[in-house]
Amino acid sequence: MTELTLKPLFNFDEMTLPPRVGNGFTGKDILSVDQFDREKLKYIFARAHEMRELVQRVGSCELLRGNVVTCLFYEPSTRTSSSFIAATDRLGGRVIPITQGVQFSSVSKGETLADTIRTVEQYSDVIVLRHPEVGSAQVAADYSDIPVINAGDGAGEHPTQALLDLFTIREEMGRIDGLKIAMVGDLRYGRTVHSLTRLLTQYDVSLRFVSPEILRLPLNIMNTVIDAGLDVRETHDVADVIENADVLYVTRVQKERFVDLAQYEEVKNHYVITPELMQRAKEKMVVMHPLPRVGEIHYTLDDDPRAAYFRQVKNGMFIRMALLAAVLGKA
Numbered sequence: 001m002t003e004l005t006l007k008p009l010f011n012f013d014e015m016t017l018p019p020r021v022g023n024g025f026t027g028k029d030i031l032s033v034d035q036f037d038r039e040k041l042k043y044i045f046a047r048a049h050e051m052r053e054l055v056q057r058v059g060s061c062e063l064l065r066g067n068v069v070t071c072l073f074y075e076p077s078t079r080t081s082s083s084f085i086a087a088t089d090r091l092g093g094r095v096i097p098i099t100q101g102v103q104f105s106s107v108s109k110g111e112t113l114a115d116t117i118r119t120v121e122q123y124s125d126v127i128v129l130r131h132p133e134v135g136s137a138q139v140a141a142d143y144s145d146i147p148v149i150n151a152g153d154g155a156g157e158h159p160t161q162a163l164l165d166l167f168t169i170r171e172e173m174g175r176i177d178g179l180k181i182a183m184v185g186d187l188r189y190g191r192t193v194h195s196l197t198r199l200l201t202q203y204d205v206s207l208r209f210v211s212p213e214i215l216r217l218p219l220n221i222m223n224t225v226i227d228a229g230l231d232v233r234e235t236h237d238v239a240d241v242i243e244n245a246d247v248l249y250v251t252r253v254q255k256e257r258f259v260d261l262a263q264y265e266e267v268k269n270h271y272v273i274t275p276e277l278m279q280r281a282k283e284k285m286v287v288m289h290p291l292p293r294v295g296e297i298h299y300t301l302d303d304d305p306r307a308a309y310f311r312q313v314k315n316g317m318f319i320r321m322a323l324l325a326a327v328l329g330k331a
């Protein structure tokens, strides 16, 4: 009897996932800005441009159709969480939003981060995590088989914010090299400052750090800046930098990181950027802020064309669209 050879219904070799894009991001975690060199930044910025065009022309697409993104936020968030949700939505994917405070999840029953991660990875393709502890994103990535994107680990890093900040600087000023960038406010606990400063060491920029004594930039980050050979200075007075700055990056004093609230009270209103102060600034420069602001930038400044913080917010969605597509290997 001749043996019947059945033709396979599917050729599984041909049924592999969509072509992997040679961007070096596919399947990778995004934990720190240290993962980005100028080549990778160029790639993400180019993709963010495409995303902007896509949104402007047609609003959304189906690139992430069939993909699920879990947004797991152990700390409050407005922009980061909603922009990741909007980014997924506009790319045609779905979100599991654990963003209304983990008090509604099993974390309130005492579940560990490791178990929560190993649970949500069963349902999703990417985990976006915000957590109050420095290093928590790395811990999550160690437990997860799917990409983890760090959406802020305590006073550590906030890499996706730094990417959108750098993108905004380039969009607004037309370049990054050669700029004078001043960071103002809580440089000690401000994770966005930490990430942006580290990214900027790849460029030829001058950095000015303006803070009260107790909120100075951590020494390890300052050493990275010095090792990179950048022109850098520290001051307590924003008046020292206002005339020359091309970018004024203002930050909130991070109340939630203070052990001694009396100390917070002492420094909380240290800097307020006002229209009067801005009269001394260059005509072509930008004021940025990762937001939320709690008094550091006067509302009367919002109509000043140099106030870029809401344009910065919008760029966040394009950058996060680009990142999601990149880690999921979608062209």
Ligand code: ASP
Pocket: 152, 158, 191, 192, 251, 252, 254, 290, 291, 292
């Ligand atoms: N939204 C930013 C962050 O999550 C800045 C801030 O909260 O002050 O780090």
